[in-house]
Amino acid sequence: MAKDNWRVGVAGLGTVGGGLLTFLSEHPGFAPAGGTVSVTGVSARSRSRPRPFDISNLAWFDDPVALASSPNVDLFVELIGGSDGPAKAAVEAALKLGKPVVTANKALLAEHGAELAALAETAGVPLLFEAAVMGGTPAVKMLREALVGEEVVAVSGILNGTCNYILTEMEAGGRPFADVLAEAQRLGYAEADPTMDVGGFDAAHKITILAALAFGAAPNYAAAEVEGIDQIELVDIKLARELGYRIRLVASARRGEGGVAVRVHPALAPLGHPLAETSGALNALFLEGRRIGRIFIQGPGAGAGPTAAAVAADIADVMTGAARPVFQAPAAALKPLAGLDAAHQATKAYLRVMVRDQPGAIAAVSETLAEVGVSIDSFLQKPVQDVGGVPIVLTTHATREAVLLDAVERIAALPQVLGRPKMLRVAPV
Ligand SMILES: NC(=O)c1ccc[n+]([C@@H]2O[C@H](COP(=O)([O-])OP(=O)(O)OC[C@H]3O[C@@H](n4cnc5c(N)ncnc54)[C@H](OP(=O)(O)O)[C@@H]3O)[C@@H](O)[C@H]2O)c1
Incomplete structure (x- = not known):
């Protein structure tokens, strides 16, 4: 996709769009792949909103679809947000016209990624979204x-x-x-x-x-x-x-x-x-x-500067012309990921059980766990102020989640127990 000058249309001038325009205005020579980048048009909701960067020399579009379709835009950058509505319509319009798209919009990609990948690959243009996940950290x-x-x-x-x-x-x-x-x-x-x-x-x-x-x-x-x-x-x-x-x-x-x-x-x-x-x-x-x-x-997942850096990197990739499938495999071969039911997975868990301050409560809880086959890894009984009752806190060995949830229900039904036990999973390490 070698070109001397890339004319970029930016839809969305908020945190990320503002960060991008600031970066490009402060780095007029940004040309990582040779050639030049010039923003030729912008779109946002309010034209009159005061912004900390100058848009007076740029063509203004009330409608981001019109910006994406403008003959003066070669590369469309979508920084509006939202899984549907104007962001989706504008991205679709650009891809259908064979224009590369860069976006930071995770909702759009997560909910409509497959159809947009198909549009991009049919048109033979990149659809890039580094900023959509972990902002400035390249995941x-x-x-x-x-x-x-x-x-x-x-x-x-x-x-x-x-x-x-x-x-x-x-x-x-x-x-x-x-x-x-x-x-x-x-x-x-x-x-x-x-x-x-x-x-x-x-x-x-x-x-x-x-x-x-x-x-x-x-x-x-x-x-x-x-x-x-x-x-x-x-x-x-x-x-x-x-x-x-x-x-x-x-x-x-x-x-x-x-x-x-x-x-x-x-x-x-x-x-x-x-x-x-x-x-x-x-x-x-x-x-x-x-x-x-x-x-x-590990790194910054948001913010104008880091996120705009990721958008700029995607613009550079469009300019170098690196062509890869949007999601690693060609869009035509993508199948939805088969989910796995959490109930069948094993996890270690943390349980907090609030009990009445009376003898036998600990025994009742541990007997219930033993009945369903949950074994205890560590145990803590500690007076905590202002929480009502006495908390019994324990972690379990790895156990199927369905079994853990059954244990929670059974413990909740014990007469010594106040309310529903709190269960949190322990992250696999
Ligand atoms: N903020 C972050 O750190 C971050 C990090 C990673 C990814 N993202 C993603 O980046 C995208 C933008 O986020 P943001 O934080 O920059 O959002 P934001 O600050 O709320 O900015 C949104 C921009 O879109 C414009 N807009 C809203 N509706 C529009 C419409 N119908 N037509 C044209 N423009 C419209 C707004 O215009 P006005 O300015 O006139 O209101 C505003 O400039 C989202 O997809 C978000 O998930 C953000």
């Missing part, structure tokens, strides 16, 4: 390019900086979830509607994309099992710490017999483990291959 390239000769067995890590920030602050300040979330919203680290982040859905979009790249399959967002951090209580953070763990929101895609388990859920990582030591808004990822073993990467 997509790692799987799409560097590990293409390896049989990946698992990818797992921390893919949502907002959740990691909240969990880190809850532990550091001894503050409950709602307080830290409100502060994160005030500081602009969390959206006004935090559901995508704290509900685990943003991480699910990202792990869906990584799973497709790792296993050469069509993204299958519907197959991801998702649990967020909104039910994480301070008492569990404190007790997990006593047992030598830290709670993290872990996203994983792991090959098993007959499919791949794609999941997002809070998990306990042992202190000293790289996931436990990933603090604040950082992201982290383990990539596990049959021959290579484990690779660990």
Whole structure:
């Protein structure tokens, strides 16, 4: 795709789009593949919104589809967001016209990746999305390019900086979830509607994309099992710490017999483990291959500068003309990833059972666990103030999840027990 001058249309001038325009204006010679890059047109919702960069010399488009279709745009950059609506329409329009597309939109790729890959490959143009996962930390390239000769067995890590920030602050300040979330919203680290982040859905979009790249399959967002951090209580953070763990929101895609388990859920990582030591808004990822073993990467998962750097790298790739299938295998050969039922997978678990402060409670809980075949790895009984009742806290050996859930129900029904036990998985290490 050698060209002397690439005319770029940028739709979306928010955090990432603004970061890209700032970078390009500060680096007018950005020409990693020879040739030049010039932004010729932009689109956003509000033309009059004050922006910290100058767009007065650029053609303005109210409609991003018109920008994507403009004869003055060779390369379309979509930085609006959202799985459907204008972002999808504009990306489709560009690809149908045979224009390369760069996007940071994980929701779009996770939910419509296969059809967009087919459009791109039919047109013979790249569709690149490095910024969509881990922002400025190159996870997509790692799987799409560097590990293409390896049989990946698992990818797992921390893919949502907002959740990691909240969990880190809850532990550091001894503050409950709602307080830290409100502060994160005030500081602009969390959206006004935090559901995508704290509900685990943003991480699910990202792990869906990584799973497709790792296993050469069509993204299958519907197959991801998702649990967020909104039910994480301070008492569990404190007790997990006593047992030598830290709670993290872990996203994983792991090959098993007959499919791949794609999941997002809070998990306990042992202190000293790289996931436990990933603090604040950082992201982290383990990539596990049959021959290579484990690779660990950690870095910024969001923010104008890092994310714009990833978008710029994709623009450079378009300019060099590197042509690879969008998801590792040609779009025509992509099959949706076969999901695996979590109930059949084995995991170590943390259980917190609130009991009445009376004799026999511990015996009743441990007898119930023994009845269903759950063996205890470690045990802690500690008075904790202001939580009502006495917590019995234990970790189990690896057990099928269906068995663990059965144990939880049986324990909840014991007369000595107050409420439903809290179960969290221990991250595989
Ligand atoms: N923020 C990050 O650190 C980060 C990291 C990785 C990936 N991403 C992804 O990057 C994308 C952009 O995120 P962001 O954080 O930059 O979002 P943002 O700050 O909310 O910016 C969104 C931009 O899209 C524009 N827009 C909204 N609706 C539009 C429409 N109908 N037509 C044209 N433009 C429209 C907005 O216009 P106005 O400015 O006029 O409101 C705004 O400029 C998303 O897919 C996000 O998931 C973000």
